[in-house]
Amino acid sequence: MSLPYRRGGAAVRSLWPCRKAGRRLSKGPRRRDRGRIKLGAETLESREMLFGPDAFGYTATAIDFDFEDISATGVATLSGIDDSFVTLGPAVLEGFDFSLYEQDYTSVSYSSNGLITFDAGVTDWSNTDLTTFPSQAAIAPLWDDLVTFDGGAVYWDVRGDADDQRLIIQWDNVAYINNASDDRITFQAVLSEIDDSVRFNYLDITTVGDSRSEGASATVGIKDAGSTAALVDQLVPSVNAGPNEFVGPLQSTLISRASTDPVLPNFEPIDPLGSLVYGSEVRGVFETLGDDDTITIDVAQGQDLAVLVETETPGAAVLRDPFGEIVPGGAAVLLGEPALLTTPAPTVDGVYTLELFANPEFSGVYDVTALLNADFERETFGGVANDLLGAAEDLEFVVVSPSVDPLPVGPIRRTGVMGELAGPTDQEDWYRFSLSEDQSSTTVVTPLDGPETPLVELYVDTAMLPGDFNADGVVDLIDYTVMYDSMGSATPMPNDPTPAQVGSDDYDTWIANFGLTTADITPQLELVAAGIGVGDGQRIVDFVAPA
DSSP states (O other), X not given: OOSOOOOOOXXXXXXXXXXXXXXXXXXXXXXXXOSEEEOOTTTSSOOOEEEOOOTTOEEEEEEOOEEEOOTTTSEEESTTOBSOEEEEOHHHHTTOOEEETTEEESOEEEETXXXXXXXXXXXXXXXXXXXXXXXXOEEEEEESXXXXXXXXXXXXXXXXXXXXXXXXXXXXXXXXXXXSSSOOEEEEEEEETTTXXXXXXXXXXXXXXXXXXXXXXXXXXXXXXXXXXXXXXXXXXXXXXXXXXXXXXXXXXXXXXOOOOSXXXXXXXXXXXXXXXXXXXXXXXXXXXXXXXXXXXXXXXXXXXXXXXXXXXXXXXXXXXXXXXXXXXXXEEEXXXXXXXXXXXXXXXXXXXXXXXXXXXXXXXEEXXXXXXXXEOGGGGTOOOOOSGGGOXXXXXXXXXXXSTTSOSSOEEEEEEEEEOOOXXXXXXXXXXXXXXXXXXXXXXXXXXXXXXXXXXXXXXXXXXTTOTTOSSXXXXXXXXXXXXXXXXXXXXXXXXXXXXXXXXXXXXXXXXXXXXXXXXXXXXXXXXXXXXXXXXXXXXXXXXXX
């Protein structure tokens, strides 16, 4: 089957394992002394539950509980009121922006009723399933009829730096309207700028003796802008269905986006501009026991293809060529470790197929990363460490015909690599590849200059293997033939220390070095370029040479 797809809808309690009969997490005092609270799987039941994806690839995942309290540092708003909202504009958010359903927003509104909207505020207290109302794009951490009387408030705070900021909105010590008890509830939404994900953290949403307790009458989810049910994209894991695996006290739910297209999206160049190292990612789910998935990748002739499969679900992965045959090295057993599949170069023009099989007794999430015209660092996957010049990983160039500015149109040779500086013992990675006939090899080193700014340095090895007139890395009889055929010519030969007219001096050089290889020559590196690589623990380094 193709990647599992389910349009977002409402979950009912019977879909998800609920708490065991009689089990209740203890309720604390009306006002807690709070800081940052985290609970792992050893404290709560397993949180490996997933809802979705919707048409845009958004999924809701029940994750370990985490709560970053901002009641002591955030800005208090909407205190002592019913049915009101606040809008935070660009001037207040100071550069924070967020994307939802591929629309960018620099301002956000939130109401006292546990609803976040974009472009305009909404005060409605009667929650819906997010199909036709509100018309604005919305995020509902716990949309219900809430009030902030008797010390309640809604706090907001922007934390983090640069492009890794997060907007935290916290409904603190609020109550269901007409609540007969003194119980108060506290929950928050965390909007992450770096990956446009949303996290709902429910510290305490229990109200004893109230039928609305723990999300039983609330909406939890997200929606795109629009009010026509058939056209609105949405992901709603819970409507009037709490408590369940996505809403409940001391629980957290992460809403994030992943591709749901069974065909990888069009490959887009990765920085620097014009790069022909392409990368694309797709996330899917072994949704049912024994579920098998298929992903197709369209590859032009002459392009290298490398595929990485990451999952904790036991199973198998098979990569087939356009004729349905398994490519050499294209099969792997999935045992919880990343599996790397590559095609032999050059590939055959056509559609390659990645088949993923889950063990019939397991289900779970997997991630697939595909690279064209690039490779993965072998050290990361159990290969030989490339931390020293002498252990540099060899990379092969591929011939491609670029049409992306600013590169020239026409065949060029190109290579690239995606790797990781694991530090502190993995501070440098070295790679070696042929650049041109008169420059026998080029090496790149990436010493760690902070976890997100690896420095990339490009060196040319100017060391010469004298007498290797055909530049194949060894001085042998073939070089004598090259020299003999060039005798008397003024055109210099590769690795000729006397680049004048080919003559007896070249014969003496060949005799003196006969049998030597490049391994016998001490590298002489000359720094020719430097730059900053892709951060966040991984980087793609891209190099071009004339054809």
